[in-house]
Amino acid sequence: MSPLKPDLHAILDLDRIVHEPARLAILTVLAAAESVEFLFLQRITGLSKGNLSSHTQKLEAAGFLETLKAFRGRIPVTSFQITEDGRAALHAYHKQLRALLPKEGQP
Amino acid sequence: MTPHDLDALGALTRDYAAFQARKSGLATALGGLMGIVLVLAALSPNFMGVHAMDRLLVEYLVWVPLLWLVLKEAFSRMLYRGLGTVKASPDGGYERKRWLWILGLALFLIAVLLAALYAFASGFLQANQPRAALCPPPLWILLMPLVYLLPMPWTVRGFEEARVYLVLVGQCILWLVPMFLFSFRPPTPPLPSGWGLFGNLTGIGFVALVELVQIWGALAMVRGWKEHREYLALLRSLPRVQEG
Numbered sequence: 001m002s003p004l005k006p007d008l009h010a011i012l013d014l015d016r017i018v019h020e021p022a023r024l025a026i027l028t029v030l031a032a033a034e035s036v037e038f039l040f041l042q043r044i045t046g047l048s049k050g051n052l053s054s055h056t057q058k059l060e061a062a063g064f065l066e067t068l069k070a071f072r073g074r075i076p077v078t079s080f081q082i083t084e085d086g087r088a089a090l091h092a093y094h095k096q097l098r099a100l101l102p103k104e105g106q107p
Numbered sequence: 108m109t110p111h112d113l114d115a116l117g118a119l120t121r122d123y124a125a126f127q128a129r130k131s132g133l134a135t136a137l138g139g140l141m142g143i144v145l146v147l148a149a150l151s152p153n154f155m156g157v158h159a160m161d162r163l164l165v166e167y168l169v170w171v172p173l174l175w176l177v178l179k180e181a182f183s184r185m186l187y188r189g190l191g192t193v194k195a196s197p198d199g200g201y202e203r204k205r206w207l208w209i210l211g212l213a214l215f216l217i218a219v220l221l222a223a224l225y226a227f228a229s230g231f232l233q234a235n236q237p238r239a240a241l242c243p244p245p246l247w248i249l250l251m252p253l254v255y256l257l258p259m260p261w262t263v264r265g266f267e268e269a270r271v272y273l274v275l276v277g278q279c280i281l282w283l284v285p286m287f288l289f290s291f292r293p294p295t296p297p298l299p300s301g302w303g304l305f306g307n308l309t310g311i312g313f314v315a316l317v318e319l320v321q322i323w324g325a326l327a328m329v330r331g332w333k334e335h336r337e338y339l340a341l342l343r344s345l346p347r348v349q350e351g
Binding site: 024025028029031032033034035036037038039040043044045046077079 | 113116117118119120121123124190191192193194195196345346347
C-alpha cells in the first residue's frame with residue numbers, strides 16, 4: 001500500500017463530528033449568537049425535528065454544545081449554546097479547510 | 108456547503124438576533140411618528156379638540172414614552188420573535204470602539220437637558236405659578252437626566268444592553284422634554300419676569316429641539332420601515348424545513 005499524499009492526510013484529519021454538513025451548519029449558527037432556540041435552529045438549517053435532535057445530541061456528546069432547558073409559561077423551551085471546545089473545533093476546521101482549498105488561480 | 112454558505116448562515120443568525128437586541132423595525136417607525144405627533148400636539152393650542160394646557164392632554168403626553176415601550180415589546184413579540192429567541196453575542200471589539208462615543212453622547216445629552224430644564228424650571232415655571240401645578244417638581248425634572256448615568260458601568264464593559272438602554276432612555280427623554288417645555292408654550296414678548304437672556308437662549312433651544320425631534324422622527328420612520336423590510340427579506344431567505 002502506497003503512503004497517502006499529504007493532502008489526503010489533511011482531508012482524513014478533518015474533524016468528522018464537525019465536517020458533517022448539518023452539524024457544521026448548527027455549529028456555525030451557534031457561533032454567531034450567545035444562545036439559539038430550537039425553533040430558529042430548525043428553520044435556519046431546514047432540518048426536521050428528529051434530524052436536528054439527533055445532530056445536537058451528537059454535538060453535545062462531543063462537548064461542542066450545551067443544551068439549555070427553560071419554561072415560557074408552561075411551554076418548555078430548548079435552546080443551545082456553543083461551548084469553548086465547540087468554538088475551537090469550528091475554528092480549527094475552518095483553518096484546515098482553508099489550507100486544503102486551492103488558492104485563486106490554481107487548478 | 109461552501110464557506111460562502113457558512114458566512115451567510117452566520118450573518119442571518121446575527122441579523123435575526125439584532126431584532127431582539129437593538130433593532131425594533133415597525134416599533135421604531137411608530138416611535139418616530141409618535142415623536143412628531145407629540146411635539147405637534149404640545150405646540151398646538153388645540154389638538155384634536157383638546158386644549159394644549161388641559162391636564163388630560165398633558166398626562167397623556169407624559170405617558171406616551173411608556174406607551175411606546177409597551178408597544179415596542181408587543182411588536183417585538185408579535186412580529187420579530189416568531190422563530191424563537193436568539194440572544195446576540197456581545198461584540199466586545201465593536202463596543203470597545205464605540206463606548207467613548209456613547210459616553211460622550213450621554214454626557215452631552217445630560218448637559219443639554221440639565222441646562223434646558225434648569226432654565227425652564229427656574230425661569231418660566233416660577234414666573235407662571237398656576238401652570239407650574241401641571242408639572243412635576245423642578246428637582247424631580249433635574250434628576251431625570253441622571254438615568255443616563257445608570258448603565259455607564261455596563262457601557263464601559265461593552266454590553267449591548269447598555270447601548271440599547273441608552274437609546275431607549277434617550278428617546279423617552281427626547282419626548283418628555285418637548286412635552287414639558289411646550290405644554291407650557293414659550294411666551295411671546297413682553298416676556299414674563301425671570302425670562303431674561305438665559306430664557307431667550309432657551310427659547311432658541313426650544314426651536315432647535317422642535318426641529319431635532321421632527322428630523323429624528325422622520326429618520327426613525329424611514330429606518331424602522333427599512334428594518335422591517337430587512338426582516339421580511341430575512342424570513343424569505345430561510346430554507347424550507349424537511350418533513351419528518
